[in-house]
Amino acid sequence: MAPVGVSDRIVTVFGGSGFVGRHVIRALAAQGWRVRNACRRPDLAFHLQPLGSVGQIVSVQANVRNTPSVEAAVEGADAVINLVAIAYESGRQTFHDVHVGGAARVAEAAKAAGVKTLVQMSALGISAESKSVYARTKVEGEAAVLKAFPDAVILRPSVIFGPEDRFLNRFAALARLSPVLPLIGGGATKFQPIFVGDVADAVAAVLGGRAKAGGTYELGGPDVQSFREIMEYILEVTGRKRLLVPLPFPIAALQAQFLQLLPKPLLTADQVELLKGDSVVSQTAAKNGFVLENLGVRSTAMDTVVPSYLYRFRKAGQFTDMHAT
Template identity: 60%
Template sequence: MAFAPGMRPVGDKLVTVFGGSGFIGRHVVRALAREGWRIRVAVRNPSLAGHLQPLGGVGQIVAIQANLRFRESVAQAARGSDAVVNLVGILAESGKQSFDAIQGEGPRIVAEAAHAAGAARFVQMSAIGADRESKGRYGRSKAAGEEAALSVYPDAVILRPSVVFGPEDNFFNRFAAMARFSPALPLIGGGRTRFQPVFVGDVARVVALAVGGEAEGGPAPYELGGPKVLTFEEILRYVLKETGRHRMLLNVPFAVARLQAKVLQLLPNAPLTVDQVAMLESDNVVSDEARATGHTLEGLGVSPTPIEAVAPSYLVRFRKAGQFDKVRQA
């Protein structure tokens, strides 16, 4: 079997990745494949995970059906695993897919299945902003999920990324798409919320290190952020610059945004929810404590990738003439 440069031969170790077909998941699967793991990807619909096959060698990556609401399917997916990664999460609630069920209780279900299977390592994907006292139910459910995972695996590795960017992201792409048609972009809360965007490839690398036993487990999470802290306004201005769009930035106070979100969240694929507005009221950056203890990308030996090195390659499609559009540099 031929291997890509830098890719290790496939070994005997098996890792099961729950939620491995999503945005972060596909990059995690690629990183694990390069490390030579056999990978079982547990998803609700395996027929939609075909895009993962080319990321590894023949037979290295296999998709299997699992749903967190059905414990037996989770147990079946975890059987025989040497390590388990839980990436399952949602940005907005829909029907039975609630924050409490998926992000609060879900990690316990996956961790218990992993423990019963004898998996030596467990990695739980959380988020900066996970806090029992968070204003948003998203943040509270993420904190509950961390506690649930640690109650089963006291040495679980908890990862908290800031907003994640990459070709398939739902952040930079969302506002770039909005700028194609809307005459103005909303500066919720005046655009003062601070973020530390982190490249999805760097997050995936950390997951691979954790699965390989190179990250410290326990209640102290790893907080993953990029090399720059940017305000919401600075991010929107960057997106407009890279896409060659000239749009007005409209200040929307939090109180007004909450009222708008109450209506917008009733729409299919809601563009904004009350919970998302609540999360914007707090900064989303790596804490001083994480930096002091080395629980960061740099602490794991991963050099953070700047936005400028990646985002232009996928934001170019939002220019008026795509890759053929010449954007004047300021």
């Protein structure tokens, strides 16, 4: 017997154990979906269990580079969501294998299994002409998905913020240790930061029938900010005074050649290339109705969320008097 409020609808979420995934699963569980979290390490996904009723969320082993595991994960599902992506290459985890091959494998398996709805998470600001391999493979992945599953919905969010994000938290941590913060490319790159909860609600809206089949939606928050403005905001919220130093792209790329040798790279040459383009919702998407608001989701401002988790980077944490002069 199903728990109260839980339907018989099954959604398979690839990459549900990650930062965005856990919020997506929470939103879907709240809508009554039975969630099948497909991930490489189910034994490390127990943190998802409290997000739903008993038995509502189940983790299964799957790797988007392995066809049989993908086919088994989508069997019997009504909807499939692919959130799998990598920020840098490592071993057999290459951009092409994950972003293109993996996305195509999920789409093909979903189509063959008779899945009704497929959502592919992509990224805003990508281009087939970009020198960034990350950006190019994201575009190729979208094309592969739509070829196999023409009615799939593509979501392209700008930089995502939230309690466990790897963007604001990383620079806030750096500001705690370093007297300077680098402004890659001079800090002119523009972003439209979006709250992870809004991205999750957008996914849930697609499964709720709010999206146009085969549409590509560009997701951004209420404000467009430059890289410099975001760094200034981090310093304001954390109560830190740090020197913001412009770092030309060529020098940043040179430094990245060494930083990307770390087990968990702080910066890669590919990421430097990616920062040469803005990550902002286009006027075309807004005009044609392919933005967050058209999915029935209101965007959340950074001020309403960010201080609630960046306070830990203040000198005295939650006890810091931000009004002291």
